[in-house]
Amino acid sequence: MIQNDGAQVVGQTAAAIEAFLAGRTDGSRRVTLRPLSSRDQSEFLELVGTSVDLHRPWMSLPFTPQEFQAYLTRYEQPDEESLLICVRDTGAIAGMVNINSIIRGRFQCGSLAYAAFPPAAGQGYMSEGLDLVVRYAFEQLRLHRLEAQIQPENHASLNLVRRIGFRKEGYSPEFLFVDGAWRGHERWAITSSMIEIAPTDPHPTLPER
Structure with missing residues (x-):
């Protein structure tokens, strides 16, 4: 892995993200994206603290300043991205989507993890935000495939990926x-051929054949 300075x-x-959003002209969009950064620590931890019942047992997010800093360090690596979904009018954090374990070469794939935060949960912000992240991953990062691993009892998450256009590929125990x-x-999973996206050149790590 290439080592880069986190900042x-x-x-x-x-x-x-700025380049991706600049090319989108939909004025009705209610959310925007930005990367998680150190300045988000207080707001992020407060939101996590008020979201315990919403997220458990599906996922675990950093709960202390020390955990947040370790989490931030992880997403300062070039094969991981942590994106915040923010309300466009106010800048308030409505949710987050992580693109984990980005693999290039013949795979061009990333794995998604995501969470909504109250009081914005239930207002459709996650649907809009996840749709933006999927298009950002395909158009700007030039990935070909995104995966989401979801527990069968997590009906809200299953409904979310269905709305975006993901297809079920199977079930893996343990x-x-x-x-x-x-x-x-x-x-x-969803691939770049399953939805309409802006034309993009292949990523330079993709072999010609």
Whole structure:
């Protein structure tokens, strides 16, 4: 893995998001995207603290300043991105989407994890935000495939990926260690050919054949 300065990586992500959003002319969009940064610590931790019942047992987010700093360091790596979904009018954080374990070459794939935060949860912001992230990943990062691993009982998450256009590819027992045990997950995915996106050149790491 190429080692980059964390601030430089965050700056590159911010520039990529800005370039992506600049090309979108939909004035009805209620949300925007930006990378997670150190200045978000207080608001992020407060939101996590008020979201425990909403997120458990599906996922675990940093709960202390120390955990937040370790989390931030992870997403300062070039193969990981943590994006905040923010209300366009106010800038308030409505949710987050992480693009994890980005693999280039013949795969061109990333794995998604996401969460909504109250009081914005239930207002459709996550649907709009996740749709933006998917298009950002395909058009700006030039990925070909995004995956989401979801526990079968997490109906809100399953409904969300269905709305965006993901397809179910199967079920894997004992797939991820979540909430103290190995949990089975449904595997959902979407590729750049499944939705209409802006024309993009292949990523330079994709082989010609």
